[in-house]
Amino acid sequence: MRFNIGKSGLLLLISAALLLSGCKEEKAKIGTAAPTLAAYDLSGNKASLEQWKGKYIYLNFWASNCGGCLAEMPTLEKLSQEYRDNIVVVGINTDKEDANIQALLTDMKVSFPNVRDQLAITQERYQVIGTPTSFLIDPQGTLQGQYVGMMHEPQLKAIFQKAKG
Template identity: 50%
Template structure:
């Protein structure tokens, strides 16, 4: 269709405003300790959407990470060891915040990560969880409420204690 430049510009502007308002509506849900955890707007590496509902009934440790973050790598290795020890009694979910074009496969292969890894391609989940740097992590109760929030590397002693405490508290 060959539109007059002024009409095409108005249509482009209208489309952009519709898209922005739709995305803004997706970002409304915000983090609050003690409240239900915000929904995920992220996808598995194979493109399937991820949802916290699939882990309902188990505590979830949601950790936001990036491939250039040394503290993330150290904590992720510790989280894998703890996952191997505790099984699926507490689910670790790693949310990658790198741009979509970043190939994270070598990073994950090097760490031998076997717990769920999802990508936050649009940054909506990162915004909902108020992530300003990586690593940032949240412990969610088995009922889906935010229990704890942590910024920065946690280290093995703190993560091991968190896993042990989460086993006792099944709320």
């Protein structure tokens, strides 16, 4: 069987192959390098894990309509202050762009960094199915743990204490 795709078809096929070969599929796996963020801070600047390299990072995926997420926030704020020399809490908001999360964060007195993942690319890389879901990344950028569901203060404190060393 012989196909005649022509010059334009061949060019299209080669272009697609080159484009796909440049895409690196990133998936979260404990013990491997943490996937890169595809998210922006609340000022519209691209966020990167490199910003916090040298510290443990507690990535917390959350949504404004998630009761468990909102219930965790005061404890995460408290621990982010208590352990700020060793660990940075980073909120990854999964709401659509029209949600006013800045007002919510202000009302809840949340000072730890928060970024937006409106396109859900970061969620896909970290294989987040629901919120809250969190990940612990060590100072070298390696995933150390995944935590699905709402965490209570004793559980969170144990994670932060273990990371502190």
